Amino acid sequence: MKKVLLAGTALVGVAMMAHTAHADLKLDLGGYFRGYGVWTDNDEDATNSLRQFDFLRDSEIHFTGETTTDMGLTVGVHTELKVGNESRDSSTFSTLTTPFYEDPTMTDEAYAYFSGGWGRINLGSEDGAAYLLQVAAPSADSNVDGLRVYVQGFRSDVWDDGAVNFSSGTGAHPFSGNNMNIALGYDNADFRQAERITYLTPKWNGFQAGVSYAAEQDMQDPFGGSFGQSQDNVPGLFENLWEASARWDGEFNGFGISLGGGYSNASAENEGAVGTYASDDLTTWNGGLNVSYQGWSLGGAYKHSNTGVAGPNTDERTWVVGLGWDNGPWHAGASWYNRRFEANAYGMGLTDDLDVERWTFGGGYTFGPGMSFRGSVAMLNTDTNTAAADVDQWQVAVGTDINF
Numbered sequence: 449m450k451k452v453l454l455a456g457t458a459l460v461g462v463a464m465m466a467h468t469a470h471a472d473l474k475l476d477l478g479g480y481f482r483g484y485g486v487w488t489d490n491d492e493d494a495t496n497s498l499r500q501f502d503f504l505r506d507s508e509i510h511f512t513g514e515t516t517t518d519m520g521l522t523v524g525v526h527t528e529l530k531v532g533n534e535s536r537d538s539s540t541f542s543t544l545t546t547p548f549y550e551d552p553t554m555t556d557e558a559y560a561y562f563s564g565g566w567g568r569i570n571l572g573s574e575d576g577a578a579y580l581l582q583v584a585a586p587s588a589d590s591n592v593d594g595l596r597v598y599v600q601g602f603r604s605d606v607w608d609d610g611a612v613n614f615s616s617g618t619g620a621h622p623f624s625g626n627n628m629n630i631a632l633g634y635d636n637a638d639f640r641q642a643e644r645i646t647y648l649t650p651k652w653n654g655f656q657a658g659v660s661y662a663a664e665q666d667m668q669d670p671f672g673g674s675f676g677q678s679q680d681n682v683p684g685l686f687e688n689l690w691e692a693s694a695r696w697d698g699e700f701n702g703f704g705i706s707l708g709g710g711y712s713n714a715s716a717e718n719e720g721a722v723g724t725y726a727s728d729d730l731t732t733w734n735g736g737l738n739v740s741y742q743g744w745s746l747g748g749a750y751k752h753s754n755t756g757v758a759g760p761n762t763d764e765r766t767w768v769v770g771l772g773w774d775n776g777p778w779h780a781g782a783s784w785y786n787r788r789f790e791a792n793a794y795g796m797g798l799t800d801d802l803d804v805e806r807w808t809f810g811g812g813y814t815f816g817p818g819m820s821f822r823g824s825v826a827m828l829n830t831d832t833n834t835a836a837a838d839v840d841q842w843q844v845a846v847g848t849d850i851n852f
Contacts, residue, residue: 473513473525482506482591484822484847488601491839496612498603504845506591506598507531508556522563526574528556557641570646576691577646577658578636578710583695583736585747586772588781588810589824592845593770595749597633601843602806604630607830608798609837632785632806632828634751634766636710636734639665639689646691654698662689665714684726686714686756704740706747709733714756722759725795730756745772761790761801779820780811803831810845818851 487501509531514524532553559572584595591598605614644662664678665686680687695708711733720727731754738747751766770783785806791798810824828841 471513471515471523473515473523476512476514478510478512478852479508479528479531480506480849480851482598482847482849484591484599484845486599486601486847487844488603489842490601490603490606490612491610491841492603492606492612493610498606498612502601504599504601504847520564523560524563525560527558530554530556565650567650568648570644570648573641573643574646575637575640576642576644576660576662576689576712577648577693578660578691578712578732578734579640580646580648581656581658581693581695581708582636582710582734583706583708583738583747583749585736585738585749585768585770585783586745586781587770587783588808588826589812589822589845591822591847591849592810592824592826592843593632593783593785593806593808595633596635596637597631599845599847600629600631601845602632602826602828602841606839606841607802607804607837608832610839632787632804634734634749634768634785634787636691636693636712636732636751638712638714638730638732638753639686642666642689644689651697655694655696657694658692660689660691663687664717665689681718683718683720685717686726686730687717689714702741704738704745706738707736709735716756719758723757723762723792723795723797726756727795728754728756728758728762730754743774745774746770755793755795757792757795759792761792762795763790764788764793777814778811779813782807782809798832800832805829805831812849820849822847822849 483503483505485501486504489500490498492498509529511527512524514522516522530553555573557574559570559574561571562569582595587594592600603612605612609615639662642662642665644660646658646660648658649656666678689712691710691712693708693710695706697706699705712731714730716726716729732751734749734751736747736749738745748767748769753764755762755764764787766785766787768783768785770781772779772781785808787804789796789798789802791801806826806828808824808826810822812820812822814820823846824844826843826845828843830839832838
């Protein structure tokens with residue numbers, strides 16, 4: 449009988465451990481849907497042609513749970529799921545051999561946050577301080593020519609030689625692989641999905657600052673933290689990711705002003721040969737200024753990176769200037785974007801520097817809270833100082849943006 453009682457006690461203990469207390473979080477469901485019809489002329493040669501018209505989509509579902517304790521501490525958990533479906537790999541050009549990947553729905557961000565009068569701390573997979581406080585220039589359509597681009601028909605593989613042959617997508621650098629495309633944004637977020645901790649100060653007279661740290665560049669093992677620590681000293685990877693940024697938003701004589709800058713640095717785990725990716729620390733910095741007055745806004749931004757490559761001709765820099773006008777539900781805007789990849793940026797080993805220049809014009813109409821119709825026309829030109837490789841590309845994008 450005593451053994452039975454002891455066994456029963458053990459079972460009760462296990463049951464009590466299994467039913468731990470749950471945080472009383474108020475659950476909120478959100479997300480967005482961005483759907484566009486996009487026509488693009490990539491100006492490629494006849495070797496392998498690209499589709500001119502297609503429907504492009506970007507959508508996410510967001511889950512947020514939040515509560516405030518009796519001590520005034522706000523605690524929350526936020527998760528973002530990138531929603532996909534069948535996705536075709538365009539590395540092959542036969543409709544008979546093109547493979548499909550089923551349901552590439554994946555976690556985009558997952559982090560906890562703690563906030564109060566002292567500021568805010570983010571812990572988990574979330575963008576760092578350099579991006580969170582970055583000042584963006586006005587745009588025609590922020591999904592097309594904004595800080596982070598979500599809709600783009602321009603194909604970067606054509607830029608270096610005018611052909612669809614993935615010649616700019618080879619080697620051990622971020623653009624390697626047949627299905628990679630260089631998005632024409634300017635966000636200071638070299639490793640946006642790393643597991644990091646970020647501290648943001650409270651806003652004081654419009655001023656806010658932040659700092660972030662991540663031990664390594666990647667997210668944790670998808671099966672959780674039970675598989676031990678990841679391997680160290682791996683060639684081609686970075687560690688000790690530091691970010692710092694500051695921003696001021698204010699008003700002076702009716703003019704709204706936003707001014708800010710950010711810096712990030714990551715150390716190569718195992719430096720490779722000079723001229724190869726991850727042969728040096730990766731250092732990136734940005735600055736931005738935006739001025740608004742009576743519905744008009746004018747601003748610019750700059751971003752510079754050494755691309756993590758030791759040696760000459762390895763830098764990348766981006767200039768952006770934008771003009772916007774907002775009147776009630778109506779928006780109109782235009783932007784100029786110029787990005788230069790030096791010949792060996794990211795270890796690409798091009799024959800010459802690559803200049804990419806894009807002009808974008810467009811606007812939109814807000815037909816309900818968080819809902820808008822948008823349209824834009826973009827012209828892109830590349831200059832490699834080799835006339836045969838230069839291309840002139842066009843894009844027309846019409847769609848809707850719904851945030852819920």
